[in-house]
Amino acid sequence: MKELSSIFKALSDETRLRIVKLLENGELCVCHIVAAVDMSQSRISFHLKILKDAGLVKDRREGRWMRYRLNESDLFKRLLFLSIAERVKNEEMAGDRERLEAFIASRPQEFAGLAAACCSRVRRKTVPGFMFQVSTVRLK
Amino acid sequence: MKELSSIFKALSDETRLRIVKLLENGELCVCHIVAAVDMSQSRISFHLKILKDAGLVKDRREGRWMRYRLNESDLFKRLLFLSIAERVKNEEMAGDRERLEAFIASRPQEFAGLAAACCSRVRRKTVPGFMFQVSTVRLK
DNA sequence: AGTATATATCAACTATACTTAATATGTATA
DNA sequence: TATACATATTAAGTATAGTTGATATATACT
Numbered sequence: 654m655k656e657l658s659s660i661f662k663a664l665s666d667e668t669r670l671r672i673v674k675l676l677e678n679g680e681l682c683v684c685h686i687v688a689a690v691d692m693s694q695s696r697i698s699f700h701l702k703i704l705k706d707a708g709l710v711k712d713r714r715e716g717r718w719m720r721y722r723l724n725e726s727d728l729f730k731r732l733l734f735l736s737i738a739e740r741v742k743n744e745e746m747a748g749d750r751e752r753l754e755a756f757i758a759s760r761p762q763e764f765a766g767l768a769a770a771c772c773s774r775v776r777r778k779t780v781p782g783f784m785f786q787v788s789t790v791r792l793k
Numbered sequence: 794m795k796e797l798s799s800i801f802k803a804l805s806d807e808t809r810l811r812i813v814k815l816l817e818n819g820e821l822c823v824c825h826i827v828a829a830v831d832m833s834q835s836r837i838s839f840h841l842k843i844l845k846d847a848g849l850v851k852d853r854r855e856g857r858w859m860r861y862r863l864n865e866s867d868l869f870k871r872l873l874f875l876s877i878a879e880r881v882k883n884e885e886m887a888g889d890r891e892r893l894e895a896f897i898a899s900r901p902q903e904f905a906g907l908a909a910a911c912c913s914r915v916r917r918k919t920v921p922g923f924m925f926q927v928s929t930v931r932l933k
Numbered sequence: 934a935g936t937a938t939a940t941a942t943c944a945a946c947t948a949t950a951c952t953t954a955a956t957a958t959g960t961a962t963a
Numbered sequence: 964t965a966t967a968c969a970t971a972t973t974a975a976g977t978a979t980a981g982t983t984g985a986t987a988t989a990t991a992c993t
C-alpha cells in the first residue's frame with residue numbers, strides 16, 4: 654500500500670505532471686527540463702528525485718548529462734502515463750514545449766538528435782537567458 | 794492539470810486508499826468506515842471530503858446516515874479503482890474487514906442488507922467499543 | 934592541475950496536509 | 964420539544980512537502 658500511495662503522491666504535483674508529460678516524447682536531460690518548465694535546477698532535481706524514488710522514471714548518465722526517461726516497465730505505470738498524456742492538454746504544455754525547443758535550438762551541436770523527437774509541432778523562438786552557476790572552485 | 798493532480802493527491806494517502814478499498818464492495822456509511830479503519834470520526838470525515846472534492850466518491854443521505862460510494866462515472870476513475878483493488882493486498886485489509894463485519898454484526902436491525910455484501914470472507918468477532926459524542930445540547 | 938558545465942544535496946524557510954478535540958448541524962424519536 | 968444519534972466543521976497543533984540559495988560532486992576540456 655505504501656508503494657502505491659507513493660506513486661500517487663509523486664503524481665500529485667503539477668510540476669511533476671509537467672515533467673512526466675515532457676518525457677512522453679522520449680529521454681531528456683535535466684537541463685532540458687529546467688529550460689522547459691523554467692524553474693530552478695535544484696527544484697527540478699528535487700522533483701525528479703521524487704519521481705525516481707516512486708519508480709516512475711529512470712536515469713542514466715551520459716557524459717556530463719543525466720538523462721531521464723519514463724519507466725515503462727509495468728503495465729500499471731504505462732496506464733498512468735497514458736492517462737496523463739491524454740488528460741494533460743497540449744495547450745497547457747505549449748509554453749513548456751516552446752521553451753524546450755528554443756533551448757535545444759540554442760545548442761544544436763550538443764543535443765543534435767533530440768529536437769525532432771521532442772518538439773515536433775512547436776515553432777521556433779529565441780533562447781531564454783538562464784543563470785547557471787558560473788564556476789566551481791574546488792577546495793583542497 | 795489541476796483536476797488530475799487533485800485526483801492523484803486524493804489517492805496519495807494510505808487512509809484514503811483503505812477507504813477506497815473498503816468501498817470496493819459497495820456503499821458504506823461513515824460509521825462503518827470509522828469502525829473499519831478504527832479512527833476518529835472527524836478524521837474520517839476529513840478524508841472523505843478530500844475524496845469527494847476530487848470526484849472519487851459520491852454521497853447521499855439516508856435518514857441520519859450518509860452513505861458513500863465510489864464514483865464510477867468515468868473510465869479513468871474505474872481504472873484507478875481497479876488498480877487499487879488489485880494492488881492493495883487483502884492481507885493488508887484483513888483488520889479493516891474484520892472490524893467492519895463486527896460493527897455490522899453488532900447492529901443487525903439497522904444495517905440489515907450490508908453484511909453479506911461487505912464482509913463475505915471474514916470471520917466473526919466481538920464489537921469494539923466506540924466513544925461517540927454522548928449528546929448535543931442545543932443553544933437557543 | 935585548473936576551469937567550465939551539469940547535476941545533486943543541504944540547511945533554512947514557507948506552505949500545505951493531517952490530526953485532535955471540541956462543537957455545530959441535521960435527522961429521528963420519545 | 965428535548966434528547967440521542969450520525970456526521971460535518973472548525974481551530975489549534977504537528978508533520979510533511981516544496982522552495983530557495985548556497986555549495987558539493989561528477990565529468991569534460993584546456
